[in-house]
Amino acid sequence: MIRRVVGLETEYGLAYDAAGTAPLTVEEVAKRLFAPVMEWGRSTNVFLFNGSRLYLDVGSHPEIATAECVVPSELLEQDRAGVLSLAWLVSTAEESLRAEGHGGRLHLFRNNVDSAGNSFGCHENYLIPRRLEYRRLTEQLLPFLVTRQLLCGAGHVVRGPEGARMVLSQRAEHMWEGVSSSSTRSRPMINTRDEPHADAERYRRLHVIVGDTNMAEGSTLLKTVSASLILSVLETGRVMPDWSIANPVKALRDISRDADGTTAIALADGRTVTALEVQEYFLDVASDHADAAGLRTDSDVATALELWGRTLEAWRAGDPGAVGDTLDYAAKRSLLARYTERHGVGLEDARVARLELAYHDVAPGAGLRDGLEARGLLRRFTDPARVEAARDTPPSGSRAVLRSRFLRAARAAGVDHQVDWLTLKLTAEPPTTVQLPDPFATSDPAAEALIDALLG
Protein backbone atom coordinates (compact mmCIF):
# COMPACT_ATOMS: atom_id res chain seq x y z
CA MET A 1 0.00 0.00 0.00
CA ILE A 2 1.23 3.51 -0.74
CA ARG A 3 1.34 5.38 2.55
CA ARG A 4 0.00 8.72 1.42
CA VAL A 5 -2.96 10.90 2.23
CA VAL A 6 -4.78 12.07 -0.89
CA GLY A 7 -7.82 14.31 -1.21
CA LEU A 8 -9.85 15.90 -3.99
CA GLU A 9 -11.48 19.33 -4.00
CA THR A 10 -14.12 19.56 -6.67
CA GLU A 11 -15.84 22.76 -7.72
CA TYR A 12 -19.26 22.17 -9.28
CA GLY A 13 -20.87 24.43 -11.83
CA LEU A 14 -24.47 25.35 -11.09
CA ALA A 15 -27.15 26.30 -13.61
CA TYR A 16 -30.88 26.77 -13.54
CA ASP A 17 -33.05 26.03 -16.54
CA ALA A 18 -36.30 27.86 -15.88
CA ALA A 19 -37.99 26.00 -18.76
CA GLY A 20 -40.46 28.81 -19.45
CA THR A 21 -41.22 29.56 -15.81
CA ALA A 22 -39.93 32.62 -13.93
CA PRO A 23 -36.15 32.96 -14.15
CA LEU A 24 -33.95 32.75 -11.07
CA THR A 25 -30.38 33.95 -10.66
CA VAL A 26 -27.63 31.46 -9.88
CA GLU A 27 -27.23 33.20 -6.50
CA GLU A 28 -30.89 32.55 -5.66
CA VAL A 29 -30.62 28.94 -6.77
CA ALA A 30 -27.39 28.39 -4.82
CA LYS A 31 -29.01 29.79 -1.69
CA ARG A 32 -31.92 27.41 -2.14
CA LEU A 33 -29.57 24.51 -2.81
CA PHE A 34 -27.76 25.16 0.46
CA ALA A 35 -30.88 25.79 2.56
CA PRO A 36 -30.76 22.30 4.16
CA VAL A 37 -27.02 22.78 4.80
CA MET A 38 -27.71 26.12 6.53
CA GLU A 39 -30.39 24.48 8.63
CA TRP A 40 -28.11 21.57 9.54
CA GLY A 41 -24.92 23.47 10.22
CA ARG A 42 -25.96 27.14 10.47
CA SER A 43 -23.44 27.91 7.78
CA THR A 44 -22.81 27.32 4.08
CA ASN A 45 -19.45 25.87 5.04
CA VAL A 46 -19.72 22.62 6.96
CA PHE A 47 -17.89 19.40 7.65
CA LEU A 48 -20.01 16.29 7.12
CA PHE A 49 -20.01 13.05 9.10
CA ASN A 50 -17.77 11.45 6.49
CA GLY A 51 -15.13 14.04 7.32
CA SER A 52 -15.47 15.97 4.08
CA ARG A 53 -16.05 19.69 3.75
CA LEU A 54 -19.05 20.97 1.81
CA TYR A 55 -19.30 24.66 1.06
CA LEU A 56 -20.61 27.34 -1.20
CA ASP A 57 -17.63 29.06 -2.72
CA VAL A 58 -17.23 32.49 -4.28
CA GLY A 59 -19.36 32.80 -7.40
CA SER A 60 -22.11 30.54 -6.07
CA HIS A 61 -20.52 27.26 -6.90
CA PRO A 62 -20.81 24.31 -4.57
CA GLU A 63 -17.55 22.67 -3.64
CA ILE A 64 -16.68 19.46 -1.85
CA ALA A 65 -13.28 18.64 -0.42
CA THR A 66 -13.09 14.95 0.39
CA ALA A 67 -11.65 13.81 3.68
CA GLU A 68 -8.08 12.55 3.82
CA CYS A 69 -8.00 9.19 2.00
CA VAL A 70 -5.22 6.62 2.14
CA VAL A 71 -6.90 3.84 0.12
CA PRO A 72 -7.40 4.88 -3.54
CA SER A 73 -10.72 3.07 -3.95
CA GLU A 74 -12.00 4.82 -0.82
CA LEU A 75 -11.14 8.14 -2.46
CA LEU A 76 -13.38 7.12 -5.37
CA GLU A 77 -16.13 6.23 -2.89
CA GLN A 78 -15.81 9.52 -1.04
CA ASP A 79 -15.76 11.51 -4.27
CA ARG A 80 -18.87 9.76 -5.48
CA ALA A 81 -20.58 10.06 -2.09
CA GLY A 82 -20.12 13.81 -2.49
CA VAL A 83 -22.04 13.60 -5.75
CA LEU A 84 -24.87 11.76 -3.97
CA SER A 85 -25.05 14.41 -1.26
CA LEU A 86 -25.22 17.19 -3.84
CA ALA A 87 -27.78 15.27 -5.90
CA TRP A 88 -29.95 15.03 -2.79
CA LEU A 89 -29.63 18.79 -2.29
CA VAL A 90 -30.64 19.34 -5.92
CA SER A 91 -33.79 17.21 -5.56
CA THR A 92 -34.71 18.95 -2.32
CA ALA A 93 -34.20 22.42 -3.83
CA GLU A 94 -36.25 21.53 -6.92
CA GLU A 95 -39.12 20.34 -4.72
CA SER A 96 -39.14 23.51 -2.65
CA LEU A 97 -38.94 25.69 -5.76
CA ARG A 98 -41.76 23.75 -7.39
CA ALA A 99 -43.93 24.40 -4.34
CA GLU A 100 -43.49 28.11 -5.09
CA GLY A 101 -44.35 27.79 -8.75
CA HIS A 102 -40.79 27.60 -10.10
CA GLY A 103 -40.95 24.60 -12.38
CA GLY A 104 -37.39 24.69 -13.68
CA ARG A 105 -34.58 22.19 -13.30
CA LEU A 106 -31.23 22.55 -11.55
CA HIS A 107 -28.08 21.33 -13.19
CA LEU A 108 -24.81 20.60 -11.48
CA PHE A 109 -21.74 20.10 -13.61
CA ARG A 110 -18.53 18.31 -12.79
CA ASN A 111 -16.57 20.07 -15.49
CA ASN A 112 -14.05 22.89 -15.78
CA VAL A 113 -15.40 25.48 -18.18
CA ASP A 114 -18.59 27.43 -18.77
CA SER A 115 -19.89 29.19 -21.87
CA ALA A 116 -18.18 32.47 -20.92
CA GLY A 117 -14.72 30.92 -20.70
CA ASN A 118 -14.52 30.85 -16.90
CA SER A 119 -12.62 27.91 -15.53
CA PHE A 120 -12.87 26.11 -12.22
CA GLY A 121 -11.10 23.12 -10.94
CA CYS A 122 -10.68 19.75 -9.40
CA HIS A 123 -7.70 20.21 -7.15
CA GLU A 124 -5.68 17.24 -5.98
CA ASN A 125 -3.89 17.23 -2.64
CA TYR A 126 -1.05 14.83 -1.94
CA LEU A 127 0.72 14.66 1.40
CA ILE A 128 4.49 14.63 0.97
CA PRO A 129 7.35 14.65 3.48
CA ARG A 130 8.76 18.08 4.31
CA ARG A 131 12.30 16.77 3.98
CA LEU A 132 12.05 16.61 0.19
CA GLU A 133 13.67 19.36 -1.75
CA TYR A 134 10.42 20.92 -2.90
CA ARG A 135 11.71 22.85 -5.88
CA ARG A 136 13.40 19.80 -7.33
CA LEU A 137 10.32 17.70 -6.67
CA THR A 138 7.96 20.04 -8.49
CA GLU A 139 10.40 20.42 -11.39
CA GLN A 140 10.59 16.67 -11.81
CA LEU A 141 6.87 16.21 -11.41
CA LEU A 142 5.86 18.85 -13.93
CA PRO A 143 6.68 16.87 -17.12
CA PHE A 144 4.53 14.06 -15.73
CA LEU A 145 1.64 16.43 -15.03
CA VAL A 146 1.91 18.15 -18.41
CA THR A 147 1.62 14.81 -20.25
CA ARG A 148 -0.83 13.18 -17.80
CA GLN A 149 -3.80 14.46 -19.81
CA LEU A 150 -3.23 11.43 -22.07
CA LEU A 151 -4.48 9.41 -19.08
CA CYS A 152 -7.12 11.57 -17.50
CA GLY A 153 -8.10 14.42 -19.79
CA ALA A 154 -11.87 14.85 -19.68
CA GLY A 155 -12.04 15.86 -23.35
CA HIS A 156 -13.60 19.05 -24.60
CA VAL A 157 -15.08 20.39 -27.80
CA VAL A 158 -13.45 23.73 -28.59
CA ARG A 159 -15.09 26.04 -31.10
CA GLY A 160 -12.75 28.26 -33.08
CA PRO A 161 -12.56 30.13 -36.37
CA GLU A 162 -11.63 26.91 -38.21
CA GLY A 163 -14.57 25.04 -36.77
CA ALA A 164 -14.94 22.79 -33.77
CA ARG A 165 -12.54 20.09 -32.63
CA MET A 166 -12.11 17.86 -29.68
CA VAL A 167 -9.15 18.51 -27.40
CA LEU A 168 -7.84 16.35 -24.57
CA SER A 169 -8.15 18.63 -21.59
CA GLN A 170 -10.67 21.17 -20.37
CA ARG A 171 -8.11 22.86 -18.15
CA ALA A 172 -5.19 23.15 -20.58
CA GLU A 173 -6.23 26.50 -22.04
CA HIS A 174 -6.67 27.94 -18.56
CA MET A 175 -3.21 27.28 -17.18
CA TRP A 176 -0.71 30.11 -17.27
CA GLU A 177 2.26 28.95 -15.23
CA GLY A 178 4.08 25.82 -14.17
CA VAL A 179 4.66 26.30 -10.47
CA SER A 180 3.59 29.31 -8.42
CA SER A 181 1.84 30.45 -5.28
CA SER A 182 -1.05 32.13 -7.04
CA SER A 183 -4.28 30.32 -7.74
CA THR A 184 -6.67 32.66 -9.50
CA ARG A 185 -4.51 35.45 -10.91
CA SER A 186 -2.12 33.38 -12.99
CA ARG A 187 -3.34 29.83 -12.46
CA PRO A 188 -0.31 27.51 -12.11
CA MET A 189 -0.30 23.74 -12.58
CA ILE A 190 1.15 23.27 -9.10
CA ASN A 191 0.17 25.76 -6.44
CA THR A 192 2.98 26.18 -3.93
CA ARG A 193 0.96 27.91 -1.21
CA ASP A 194 2.31 26.23 1.89
CA GLU A 195 -0.68 25.11 3.92
CA PRO A 196 0.10 21.58 5.11
CA HIS A 197 -2.97 21.29 7.40
CA ALA A 198 -0.63 19.06 9.38
CA ASP A 199 2.62 19.09 11.34
CA ALA A 200 4.58 21.56 9.21
CA GLU A 201 7.90 20.18 10.43
CA ARG A 202 7.16 16.81 8.85
CA TYR A 203 4.73 17.37 6.02
CA ARG A 204 3.85 19.45 3.02
CA ARG A 205 0.68 19.31 1.00
CA LEU A 206 1.28 19.23 -2.72
CA HIS A 207 -1.58 21.11 -4.35
CA VAL A 208 -2.07 20.15 -8.01
CA ILE A 209 -4.58 22.23 -9.92
CA VAL A 210 -3.90 21.29 -13.52
CA GLY A 211 -6.17 18.23 -13.62
CA ASP A 212 -9.55 18.04 -15.29
CA THR A 213 -12.58 17.08 -13.23
CA ASN A 214 -13.41 13.51 -14.15
CA MET A 215 -16.69 11.65 -14.53
CA ALA A 216 -15.19 8.23 -15.28
CA GLU A 217 -14.07 6.58 -12.07
CA GLY A 218 -11.26 4.95 -14.05
CA SER A 219 -9.90 8.39 -14.90
CA THR A 220 -9.97 9.52 -11.27
CA LEU A 221 -8.30 6.30 -10.16
CA LEU A 222 -5.58 6.53 -12.79
CA LYS A 223 -5.06 10.26 -12.20
CA THR A 224 -4.54 9.98 -8.46
CA VAL A 225 -2.71 6.65 -8.26
CA SER A 226 -0.27 7.52 -11.05
CA ALA A 227 0.58 10.86 -9.40
CA SER A 228 0.94 9.20 -6.03
CA LEU A 229 3.28 6.54 -7.47
CA ILE A 230 5.47 9.15 -9.15
CA LEU A 231 5.69 11.05 -5.87
CA SER A 232 6.76 7.82 -4.19
CA VAL A 233 9.48 7.38 -6.80
CA LEU A 234 10.68 10.94 -6.19
CA GLU A 235 10.63 10.33 -2.43
CA THR A 236 13.15 7.53 -2.85
CA GLY A 237 15.59 10.16 -4.05
CA ARG A 238 16.18 8.18 -7.21
CA VAL A 239 18.17 10.09 -9.79
CA MET A 240 15.93 10.56 -12.78
CA PRO A 241 16.74 11.71 -16.26
CA ASP A 242 15.91 15.34 -16.77
CA TRP A 243 12.63 15.77 -18.64
CA SER A 244 12.35 19.51 -17.89
CA ILE A 245 10.14 21.02 -20.53
CA ALA A 246 11.30 24.29 -22.11
CA ASN A 247 7.80 25.78 -22.05
CA PRO A 248 5.42 23.69 -19.92
CA VAL A 249 2.33 25.82 -20.60
CA LYS A 250 2.83 25.67 -24.35
CA ALA A 251 3.44 21.91 -24.17
CA LEU A 252 0.28 21.42 -22.09
CA ARG A 253 -1.81 23.22 -24.69
CA ASP A 254 -0.11 21.61 -27.68
CA ILE A 255 -0.68 18.12 -26.27
CA SER A 256 -4.30 18.95 -25.55
CA ARG A 257 -4.89 20.33 -29.06
CA ASP A 258 -3.13 17.49 -30.88
CA ALA A 259 -4.96 14.93 -28.75
CA ASP A 260 -3.00 11.99 -30.16
CA GLY A 261 0.09 11.62 -27.97
CA THR A 262 2.51 12.37 -30.81
CA THR A 263 3.02 16.03 -29.85
CA ALA A 264 6.68 16.98 -30.05
CA ILE A 265 7.86 18.61 -26.83
CA ALA A 266 10.98 20.73 -26.70
CA LEU A 267 12.94 19.96 -23.53
CA ALA A 268 15.04 22.51 -21.68
CA ASP A 269 18.23 20.67 -22.70
CA GLY A 270 17.40 21.01 -26.39
CA ARG A 271 16.13 17.49 -27.01
CA THR A 272 12.70 16.84 -28.50
CA VAL A 273 10.48 14.03 -27.24
CA THR A 274 6.84 13.10 -27.70
CA ALA A 275 4.20 13.34 -25.00
CA LEU A 276 3.73 9.59 -25.21
CA GLU A 277 7.46 8.94 -24.68
CA VAL A 278 7.43 11.03 -21.51
CA GLN A 279 4.45 9.06 -20.18
CA GLU A 280 6.06 5.76 -21.14
CA TYR A 281 9.11 6.70 -19.11
CA PHE A 282 7.03 7.60 -16.08
CA LEU A 283 5.02 4.38 -16.36
CA ASP A 284 8.30 2.43 -16.45
CA VAL A 285 9.69 4.02 -13.30
CA ALA A 286 6.33 3.73 -11.53
CA SER A 287 6.14 0.01 -12.45
CA ASP A 288 9.71 -0.61 -11.31
CA HIS A 289 9.03 1.17 -8.06
CA ALA A 290 5.80 -0.77 -7.51
CA ASP A 291 7.71 -4.04 -7.99
CA ALA A 292 10.62 -3.03 -5.77
CA ALA A 293 8.38 -1.74 -2.98
CA GLY A 294 5.87 -4.60 -3.23
CA LEU A 295 3.04 -2.19 -4.04
CA ARG A 296 1.29 -4.43 -6.54
CA THR A 297 -0.33 -6.40 -3.75
CA ASP A 298 -2.54 -3.32 -3.39
CA SER A 299 -5.25 -4.12 -5.94
CA ASP A 300 -5.90 -0.41 -6.63
CA VAL A 301 -2.25 0.08 -7.56
CA ALA A 302 -2.25 -3.07 -9.70
CA THR A 303 -5.43 -1.95 -11.47
CA ALA A 304 -4.09 1.55 -12.07
CA LEU A 305 -0.77 0.29 -13.46
CA GLU A 306 -2.53 -2.14 -15.78
CA LEU A 307 -4.86 0.63 -16.98
CA TRP A 308 -1.96 3.05 -17.39
CA GLY A 309 -0.15 0.53 -19.60
CA ARG A 310 -3.26 -0.24 -21.63
CA THR A 311 -3.94 3.46 -22.13
CA LEU A 312 -0.45 4.21 -23.43
CA GLU A 313 -0.65 1.16 -25.70
CA ALA A 314 -3.92 2.51 -27.06
CA TRP A 315 -2.30 5.87 -27.85
CA ARG A 316 0.72 4.12 -29.34
CA ALA A 317 -1.67 2.22 -31.64
CA GLY A 318 -3.48 5.46 -32.45
CA ASP A 319 -6.79 4.27 -31.05
CA PRO A 320 -7.88 5.59 -27.65
CA GLY A 321 -11.15 3.74 -28.28
CA ALA A 322 -9.48 0.74 -26.62
CA VAL A 323 -10.08 2.44 -23.25
CA GLY A 324 -13.42 3.92 -24.32
CA ASP A 325 -15.28 2.08 -21.58
CA THR A 326 -12.93 3.23 -18.84
CA LEU A 327 -11.60 6.75 -19.39
CA ASP A 328 -13.35 10.07 -19.95
CA TYR A 329 -11.70 11.36 -23.09
CA ALA A 330 -12.24 8.16 -25.06
CA ALA A 331 -15.75 7.59 -23.68
CA LYS A 332 -16.84 11.12 -24.49
CA ARG A 333 -15.23 11.04 -27.90
CA SER A 334 -17.10 7.92 -28.97
CA LEU A 335 -20.37 9.29 -27.61
CA LEU A 336 -20.05 12.59 -29.48
CA ALA A 337 -18.86 10.84 -32.64
CA ARG A 338 -21.92 8.61 -32.64
CA TYR A 339 -24.22 11.57 -32.08
CA THR A 340 -22.79 13.59 -34.97
CA GLU A 341 -22.91 10.49 -37.20
CA ARG A 342 -26.55 9.77 -36.38
CA HIS A 343 -27.69 13.33 -36.95
CA GLY A 344 -25.34 14.24 -39.78
CA VAL A 345 -24.09 17.29 -37.90
CA GLY A 346 -20.64 18.61 -37.04
CA LEU A 347 -19.03 19.03 -33.64
CA GLU A 348 -19.87 22.76 -33.78
CA ASP A 349 -23.58 21.98 -33.47
CA ALA A 350 -25.17 23.44 -30.31
CA ARG A 351 -26.66 20.04 -29.50
CA VAL A 352 -23.17 18.59 -29.25
CA ALA A 353 -22.26 21.25 -26.68
CA ARG A 354 -25.48 20.39 -24.84
CA LEU A 355 -24.60 16.69 -24.99
CA GLU A 356 -21.15 17.44 -23.61
CA LEU A 357 -22.70 19.27 -20.67
CA ALA A 358 -25.03 16.33 -20.06
CA TYR A 359 -21.93 14.11 -19.83
CA HIS A 360 -20.80 16.21 -16.85
CA ASP A 361 -24.19 16.79 -15.24
CA VAL A 362 -24.74 15.08 -11.88
CA ALA A 363 -28.23 16.45 -11.15
CA PRO A 364 -30.61 13.48 -10.71
CA GLY A 365 -32.02 12.36 -14.03
CA ALA A 366 -30.09 15.00 -15.98
CA GLY A 367 -26.68 13.43 -16.48
CA LEU A 368 -25.36 10.52 -18.49
CA ARG A 369 -22.98 8.76 -16.12
CA ASP A 370 -25.51 6.41 -14.56
CA GLY A 371 -26.89 5.54 -18.00
CA LEU A 372 -23.44 4.94 -19.45
CA GLU A 373 -22.50 2.69 -16.55
CA ALA A 374 -25.79 0.77 -16.60
CA ARG A 375 -25.27 -0.04 -20.29
CA GLY A 376 -21.70 -1.17 -19.74
CA LEU A 377 -20.39 1.82 -21.70
CA LEU A 378 -18.43 3.17 -18.76
CA ARG A 379 -16.84 0.96 -16.15
CA ARG A 380 -17.89 1.61 -12.59
CA PHE A 381 -15.22 0.79 -10.01
CA THR A 382 -17.11 1.61 -6.84
CA ASP A 383 -19.70 -0.54 -5.07
CA PRO A 384 -22.93 1.52 -4.92
CA ALA A 385 -23.67 0.26 -1.40
CA ARG A 386 -20.26 1.39 -0.16
CA VAL A 387 -20.72 4.78 -1.84
CA GLU A 388 -24.09 5.19 -0.15
CA ALA A 389 -22.47 4.31 3.19
CA ALA A 390 -19.61 6.75 2.49
CA ARG A 391 -22.09 9.63 2.61
CA ASP A 392 -21.64 9.58 6.36
CA THR A 393 -18.78 7.15 6.93
CA PRO A 394 -15.20 8.46 6.84
CA PRO A 395 -12.42 6.82 4.86
CA SER A 396 -10.11 4.52 6.82
CA GLY A 397 -6.56 5.14 7.88
CA SER A 398 -6.62 8.87 8.53
CA ARG A 399 -7.68 11.42 11.17
CA ALA A 400 -10.97 11.76 9.26
CA VAL A 401 -12.06 8.87 11.49
CA LEU A 402 -11.57 11.05 14.58
CA ARG A 403 -13.19 14.09 12.96
CA SER A 404 -16.20 11.98 12.10
CA ARG A 405 -16.54 10.55 15.62
CA PHE A 406 -16.19 14.02 17.14
CA LEU A 407 -18.82 15.54 14.84
CA ARG A 408 -21.30 12.78 15.66
CA ALA A 409 -20.66 13.01 19.38
CA ALA A 410 -20.86 16.82 19.51
CA ARG A 411 -24.05 16.85 17.48
CA ALA A 412 -25.64 14.12 19.62
CA ALA A 413 -24.70 16.06 22.75
CA GLY A 414 -26.12 19.23 21.21
CA VAL A 415 -23.06 21.34 22.02
CA ASP A 416 -21.51 24.10 19.93
CA HIS A 417 -18.48 22.92 18.05
CA GLN A 418 -16.20 23.65 15.13
CA VAL A 419 -13.80 21.55 13.15
CA ASP A 420 -11.31 22.12 10.39
CA TRP A 421 -8.76 19.78 8.81
CA LEU A 422 -6.46 20.09 11.79
CA THR A 423 -8.69 20.91 14.72
CA LEU A 424 -11.57 19.64 16.83
CA LYS A 425 -13.07 22.35 19.00
CA LEU A 426 -15.84 22.79 21.55
CA THR A 427 -16.60 26.49 21.32
CA ALA A 428 -18.48 27.10 24.59
CA GLU A 429 -16.45 29.09 27.16
CA PRO A 430 -13.89 28.00 28.08
CA PRO A 431 -13.20 26.52 24.63
CA THR A 432 -11.53 23.13 24.34
CA THR A 433 -9.34 22.48 21.33
CA VAL A 434 -7.62 19.32 20.18
CA GLN A 435 -5.10 19.46 17.35
CA LEU A 436 -4.55 16.51 15.03
CA PRO A 437 -1.20 17.28 13.38
CA ASP A 438 -0.71 13.69 12.19
CA PRO A 439 -2.98 13.09 9.18
CA PHE A 440 -2.54 9.33 9.61
CA ALA A 441 -3.75 9.30 13.23
CA THR A 442 -6.87 7.18 13.64
CA SER A 443 -6.58 7.35 17.41
CA ASP A 444 -5.45 10.14 19.67
CA PRO A 445 -5.72 10.25 23.50
CA ALA A 446 -6.81 13.90 23.69
CA ALA A 447 -9.35 13.56 20.90
CA GLU A 448 -10.73 10.39 22.40
CA ALA A 449 -11.03 11.95 25.85
CA LEU A 450 -12.98 14.82 24.26
CA ILE A 451 -15.26 12.43 22.37
CA ASP A 452 -15.80 10.22 25.45
CA ALA A 453 -16.73 13.25 27.55
CA LEU A 454 -19.31 14.24 24.93
CA LEU A 455 -20.76 10.74 24.85
CA GLY A 456 -21.02 10.88 28.65
Add this chain to the structure above:
Amino acid sequence: MAQERSQRQHSAWQQSQEHEQEAVGAAKVSRSAGVDDLLDEIDSLLESNAEEFVKGYVQKGGQ
Protein backbone atom coordinates in the same frame (compact mmCIF):
# COMPACT_ATOMS: atom_id res chain seq x y z
CA MET B 1 -0.13 -38.17 -36.84
CA ALA B 2 2.11 -35.32 -35.89
CA GLN B 3 0.78 -33.35 -38.80
CA GLU B 4 -2.77 -34.18 -37.80
CA ARG B 5 -2.14 -32.95 -34.28
CA SER B 6 -0.53 -29.83 -35.56
CA GLN B 7 -3.50 -29.25 -37.82
CA ARG B 8 -5.86 -29.83 -34.97
CA GLN B 9 -3.87 -27.46 -32.80
CA HIS B 10 -3.81 -24.93 -35.57
CA SER B 11 -7.51 -25.14 -36.01
CA ALA B 12 -8.08 -24.91 -32.26
CA TRP B 13 -5.96 -21.79 -32.20
CA GLN B 14 -7.84 -20.49 -35.22
CA GLN B 15 -11.09 -21.22 -33.51
CA SER B 16 -10.08 -19.37 -30.40
CA GLN B 17 -9.00 -16.45 -32.55
CA GLU B 18 -12.32 -16.55 -34.34
CA HIS B 19 -14.14 -16.65 -31.04
CA GLU B 20 -12.13 -13.72 -29.86
CA GLN B 21 -12.91 -11.80 -33.04
CA GLU B 22 -16.57 -12.63 -32.67
CA ALA B 23 -16.51 -11.51 -29.06
CA VAL B 24 -14.80 -8.25 -30.02
CA GLY B 25 -17.31 -7.79 -32.82
CA ALA B 26 -20.24 -8.55 -30.53
CA ALA B 27 -18.90 -6.13 -27.92
CA LYS B 28 -18.63 -3.46 -30.61
CA VAL B 29 -22.16 -4.08 -31.81
CA SER B 30 -23.59 -4.08 -28.29
CA ARG B 31 -21.51 -1.03 -27.52
CA SER B 32 -22.90 1.01 -30.37
CA ALA B 33 -26.37 -0.37 -29.65
CA GLY B 34 -25.93 0.82 -26.08
CA VAL B 35 -24.79 4.27 -27.19
CA ASP B 36 -27.76 4.51 -29.57
CA ASP B 37 -30.11 3.45 -26.81
CA LEU B 38 -28.74 6.15 -24.51
CA LEU B 39 -28.84 8.79 -27.25
CA ASP B 40 -32.46 7.85 -28.06
CA GLU B 41 -33.28 8.52 -24.45
CA ILE B 42 -31.85 12.02 -24.42
CA ASP B 43 -32.55 13.08 -28.01
CA SER B 44 -35.55 15.22 -27.13
CA LEU B 45 -33.58 16.90 -24.35
CA LEU B 46 -30.86 17.86 -26.81
CA GLU B 47 -33.37 19.13 -29.34
CA SER B 48 -35.28 21.39 -26.94
CA ASN B 49 -33.21 24.49 -26.17
CA ALA B 50 -29.62 23.38 -26.59
CA GLU B 51 -28.11 26.71 -27.60
CA GLU B 52 -29.90 28.74 -24.94
CA PHE B 53 -29.05 26.16 -22.30
CA VAL B 54 -25.36 26.11 -23.15
CA LYS B 55 -25.14 29.93 -23.25
CA GLY B 56 -27.00 30.15 -19.96
CA TYR B 57 -24.31 28.22 -18.16
CA VAL B 58 -22.07 30.93 -16.74
CA GLN B 59 -20.18 30.37 -13.53
CA LYS B 60 -18.47 33.26 -11.80
CA GLY B 61 -15.52 32.90 -9.49
CA GLY B 62 -13.76 29.65 -8.91
CA GLN B 63 -10.11 28.94 -9.38
